[in-house]
Amino acid sequence: MIKKIGILTSGGDSPGMNAAIRSIVINSLKNNYKIYGFFYGYLGLFKNKVKSLKYKDINNIIDKSGTLLGSSRFIKLKKYKIKKKIIKKIKNKIDILIIIGGEGSYKGALKLNNMGLPCITIPGTIDNDIPGTDYTIGFSSALETIVKYIDNVKYTLLSHKRILILEVMGRKCCDLALYSYISSENCYLITYKNFNIKNLIKKIKKSKKKYLIIIITENITNIKKLSIKIQKKTNIETRFTSIGYIQRSGKPTAFDRILAFKMGNYAIKLIKKNKTGKCIAIKKNKIIHYDIKNIIKI
Ligand code: F6P
Numbered sequence: 001m002i003k004k005i006g007i008l009t010s011g012g013d014s015p016g017m018n019a020a021i022r023s024i025v026i027n028s029l030k031n032n033y034k035i036y037g038f039f040y041g042y043l044g045l046f047k048n049k050v051k052s053l054k055y056k057d058i059n060n061i062i063d064k065s066g067t068l069l070g071s072s073r074f075i076k077l078k079k080y081k082i083k084k085k086i087i088k089k090i091k092n093k094i095d096i097l098i099i100i101g102g103e104g105s106y107k108g109a110l111k112l113n114n115m116g117l118p119c120i121t122i123p124g125t126i127d128n129d130i131p132g133t134d135y136t137i138g139f140s141s142a143l144e145t146i147v148k149y150i151d152n153v154k155y156t157l158l159s160h161k162r163i164l165i166l167e168v169m170g171r172k173c174c175d176l177a178l179y180s181y182i183s184s185e186n187c188y189l190i191t192y193k194n195f196n197i198k199n200l201i202k203k204i205k206k207s208k209k210k211y212l213i214i215i216i217t218e219n220i221t222n223i224k225k226l227s228i229k230i231q232k233k234t235n236i237e238t239r240f241t242s243i244g245y246i247q248r249s250g251k252p253t254a255f256d257r258i259l260a261f262k263m264g265n266y267a268i269k270l271i272k273k274n275k276t277g278k279c280i281a282i283k284k285n286k287i288i289h290y291d292i293k294n295i296i297k298i
Helices: 017-030 042-047 080-090 103-114 139-160 175-182 197-206 223-234 254-272
Strands: 004-009 034-038 050-052 096-101 119-123 163-168 187-190 212-217 238-242 278-283 286-291
Touching: 004 017, 004 042, 017 034, 017 096, 017 254, 042 080, 080 103, 096 103, 103 119, 119 254, 139 163, 139 175, 139 212, 139 254, 163 175, 163 223, 175 187, 175 212, 187 197, 197 223, 212 223, 223 238, 254 278, 254 286
Parallel strands: 004 034, 004 096, 096 119, 119 278, 163 212, 163 238, 187 212
Antiparallel strands: 034 050, 278 286
């Protein structure tokens, strides 16, 4: 019977992680479970950095980005003997572990689950790159930050008739770039699928727009070199910027807070039914779950 729940946040922090922690703590305590927070992701699990969480710990966090539990990318978790050690240390302390994080964190969860530590995962990443879910906690907030940035920067571009190359996060997923492109005007979109400099320059030359923003997903190309090339070929002053961590640490939107609330709630419902090895998702506006093993390959 499940009595003690552990929780951790792992990988890149995302706005709304705190709202998810809050929801899990409230629902755990309401259902008379003991709830333990592990600090700095799987590292805290390994080092046994843990604290019993109470209502007072989750006061005043719903509007804060980051994660009150801290996060890390604990690469050593890939090693079998590290996972073995974790399980040995943790097995008598908690009955199940809830992990809020991205794809890498899901892989760790699945492995631990298979080795005997029951796990449930909640999608927390700005990248929106977890299979099976329409949205991840943090995506809406990061998108909002990018769109506000575009709304603000365009007047400077307009004043100088300039082009700006704006690099956004997303790892291999282009959703942040795509959705911010759809939400804005005078933009071109560069993703892994359509990256073609010649075409882009052709379009810019034809364009009658007084300013332009080229939104590009990170890691596709060197944006400094790209800006120099565009300026040389078009004769239009071209600047570049990478919007960076502000995308991760902007205020959580109401959408992310609500998503976090619902997913936290659902996690405890699964635990009440003794369901383990599951990952939570939202599909067509409905909160659902899958077996983690059907969503992530390890
Ligand atoms: O996964 C979230 C994310 O912000 C990605 O968009 C980005 O590629 C990566 O994390 C950056 O990682 P780090 O936190 O190690 O700088």
